[in-house]
Amino acid sequence: MTEVYLSRQPLVNRQSRIIATRLLLHLAAEGGMPAAVMALDSLAGVWPTGGKPLFVSCPAATIDARLLDWLAPENATIELPAACLLGEHGPDLIAAIQTWQPTICLQFDPQATQALSIGLQYRFIGFDAQSLSNAQLKLLAARTKSYGMGIAFQVTTTADFRASMDAGVTAAAGWFFTTPSGIPAKTLSASQANIMRVLNLVRNNAEIREIEAALKQDVAISYRLLRYINSAGFGLSCEIQSFRHAVTMLGYDKLNRWLSLLLATASKDPMAPALMHTALVRARLMELLAAGLVDKSEYDNLFITGAFSLLDALLGLGMEKILDAMRLPEPISDALLGNGGRYRPFLDLALASEAGDGRAIAEQAAMLGLTAAQFNSAQLQALAFADAMEF
Incomplete structure (x- = not known):
């Protein structure tokens, strides 16, 4: 065939x-x-x-x-x-x-x-x-x-x-909007810095009260986080009403991926809506492509790799400077910096899906043992996910 x-x-x-x-x-x-x-x-x-x-x-x-x-x-x-x-x-x-x-x-x-x-x-x-x-x-x-x-x-x-x-x-x-535009910023904004602080607290399994205190410093972060978790794309059967409730229902690992998306919402780039949608597609696509090829415990990391792949365009900072402010697992950092690692082939395939080169897509998919049917199906599922997450 x-x-x-x-x-x-x-x-x-x-x-x-x-x-x-x-x-x-x-x-x-x-x-x-x-x-x-x-x-x-x-x-x-x-x-x-x-x-x-x-x-x-x-x-x-x-x-x-x-x-x-x-x-x-x-x-x-x-x-x-x-x-x-x-x-x-x-x-x-x-x-x-x-x-x-x-x-x-x-x-x-x-x-x-x-x-x-x-x-x-x-x-x-x-x-x-x-x-x-x-x-x-x-x-x-x-x-x-x-x-x-x-x-x-x-x-x-x-x-x-x-x-x-x-x-x-x-x-x-x-894909005109995916290339960083303008002069790179020198530092993170106050809102971006606070989101990274909360992310690092969650990754280090800090006490809930300590994380809640950090969230209260920026009420908008708490509001956006709850909107994400309660969106159609998440598929929960009940409404999450507080951060403590979110931790109880999801656990720190799952919550980490949704907090990761908040960095994008802090962007001032005029193309932020399109960038955010694309980051969501990449995140879900990488997770779906890796199903059965990596341990399930790594799915969230693959999602975060895709979600963070456009942070340089979204935040107006170089990727190295962004990652310096975070404590990410080495495979995520390696993939985002182009240093290889076990997540990079999945990011390369996600990027190939946007490049319009059918041969490159076929070669990258073959390297991962994926058929065209698997790849195409994952793309449409990722699109549906991103559409459902928009509000």
Whole structure:
């Protein structure tokens, strides 16, 4: 069976929130549409139905009417280059669309004007930001607004993101926000320093009263912590009402992972919402990928490694300076500093899922003994987790 790996890109709106995700299918030449449909069908059990939209993007050369053999969930959007609708397989593809009526994003290309006139309904119009000037993007977004909401694809810098928003599109797709921006800060803020103090107390199994006293120095920390623990992503059957109650219900080890997320909430970066969502996906993805490959006692550490992997961007500090202020297990520090260790291969695979290189994903997954089905399933489960944790 041909292995089909998925990579992903977030769609970020002008409020810096991830409102949808692109799933890019990496297909071997011999697989084609049957392999793509089989891979998509295999995700039915983990597809986050009712959640944020998921855009599905296949290589243009492989697209034909058989793509519509996949019964797309309601929140799925199929990306189609205009050329595919007007080429050799166009009539069959158009007929299949008219029959099944999936949500379509038309990828704007030189044949887009003709594709807009064939009578199909498009929800979104996707523009390649790399091939258009800001003026062209603004003009095309305005001219096609009546056909569908504009999306800018392949946005690589924060400046390009702002220009895309100014051009009038609804969202921009890309990982432009994960690179630290601006001049690194010299020290942690008071709020960040206090969160690290609480984290270190929990890691050292300090007395509950000592931890509670530290939390009371910043009421906002206690409030955010309880919101996290009581969010849908945590899945508790009862509401946690105090830190003492949280320790009783969870224990220090589980509580440590949720305290770790608070560091991100202290960020002043304008892209913090998108960064936070991405950190949550990485955290849960690493934990899922490691299931059965490491001892269960290490799952929380893998989660924390993923959650902390964007702290340099979130806090505006170098990773070494951040880790100097914390007492983390060596495998976590090694992975975050690029020094190898047993957690680094899982972080490398999580990073590969964002890079869009199908071969690199396949090679990294193979090193860990993971199949494409396992990897793809873990990605969708991690996305669903991150979506449920947002508030």
